[in-house]
Amino acid sequence: MDYVLAALVGCFIALGIYLLLSRSVIRMLLGMVIFGNGVNLLIFTAGRLTRDIAPIIPPGLAQPDGPIANPLPQALILTAIVIGFAMFSFLLVLAFRAYQSLDADNTDTMRLTEPVDEPNPPLSY
């Protein structure tokens, strides 16, 4: 099972990076999300996969009865999902506003901060 998930993590991250390399902001955004989910899956796999019971201590005992699943990776992923979703929402709104204001979804044409038509340094001053 670990190997399957490891391969899946590899696919997610490869796909995410492939999409991040494209020029379209929306495709980059989708790549970011897939990359982020690949990382979440990696944390889950790195926290050891087991078929054990939930980490709940039965009444009357001082410690869990038998081996339990590790709850920490789930807590980590939950935090990462929440934060990643907030970032995704912001970047989605930003991409839409940029599309409205700059009339551009292509990063090659978004050149307001780094204009392309400037002369080379010795000629420019």
Add this chain to the structure above:
Amino acid sequence: MEDLALPPAMIETATAAADWVLVLPLVLSLMGAALLLMLRKSGGLSFVLSVIVLCGVIACDISLLLRVLDGGPLSMTMGRWLPPFGISFAADIFGAAFALTSAVVTLVVLVYAESERDPEAERDNFPSLVLLLLAGVTGSFLTGDMFNLYVWFEVTLIASFGLIVLGGRPIQLDAAVKYGFLNFLATTFFLLSLGLTYGLLGTLNMADIMRVAPSANPAAMAGIAALLLLAFGIKAAAFPLNAWLPASYHAPSVVVSALFAGLLTKVGIYALFKSLVVILPASRDLLEPVLVAIAVGTLLVAPLGAIAETNLRRAIGFLVIGGVGAVLAGIAIPTLAGVSGAGLYIVHAIISMTAIYLVAGLIERWTGETDTRRMGGIYADNTPLSVLFFILVLATAGVPPLLGFWPKLLLVQAAVGEGGWSGGVIAVALLVNAVLTLIAGSRLWAHIFWRPAPETGATAPRAGKRVAYGAAGGLVALIVVAGLWPNPLFEAVRLGAPDLLNPARYVAAVGLAGETP
């Protein structure tokens, strides 16, 4: 199942009231941000409140620093779970000093922003977002847990997203797309390395990693360290990953640029410093040639970029990257002098990079231009401004007796003392960087102030408010005074640097000393 003798997992005694000073700066700035969000329509009141909150944060940071100077690293663990299960906050001298410097700089920037604010402009959430940014930065400096560091990074990132688009001009949206994607990508790479760290070591508490990491597989740990280097290298704008910084820092309003330059790259470089030098020293040794190459590249490329640039704030953005290169030099040579120099340089860079952007804001206001080609001839018209800018150029280049000189001296000493090819290369790179920075800065100064004004339809000069000059001048005065009287800084560094190279006291403060892995 038989009864195992389990070690205690819960803290039985309440945290001493005095230890709360460790989290108070965070609590104050987060609560202040929430309060100001509610009062965003209240006009001048929100400014007054934010100044009060910031003074409280500074007071807490000072008392924290005094406690750490007095009694060594201080730690507090949340939720009654003992470390490594509970989330720890831990302050050493460097972390506390950076937190204090950041808070002071934030206060100055807030005063400057209020004095330069257009009274007709609608009220935004500026003070609230600034406090949130400070909370994220302070949290990154004071946390003792890697996952918690990730969370504080994201708090900083969300606040900075808000600040960079504040005003919503098209150029800001363009800058925000670049800034946003690159920084989000960096934190995702950081998260990736955290997942691998947890899988390998089973812990994310910094002190616990320091104990466990030496017995882990060195090749795997080197991979993790390389991923951390990539993630924090993007954050700090180290050499091959620096293109986003000059592309985005000049777009928002000048106060936001100043805050970003002062705080954000410093958080990245501090995280890099802490994770490679303090937490994973063995893995750092494997990466040494890479670190030397990155440090030298950053030191040389940054001032060359500043020389080539004609947009004032973009040129200063390259100077910010040069400052990152100096700290990288300290990471590449982690001797006592190197670590001290890098720590001192972060303090210097927080102050002087903020100050130089504030002065650039005054210049832009005076000339009404952002391009140095259309500036000129204000040497005699505005003498205070030309003096402020020139002092800052000297401080950035590291000319004595300003603050920038002392950390560079320590770094060059460390590089020379190291011997070997890497030390020599870094020493030469540091000196070349100083000369090139001086050329870049004096070229900017000559273009803006010295040469005759160009024959364009020059707008009438608009002087900034006295308070704005006072705010920028105050930071410059701090640089001069600290440069002329550096003994307290050296004393703090002398006490703090050994703790970074031998973190036994830090580990003991978090409460993990007695156990074996």
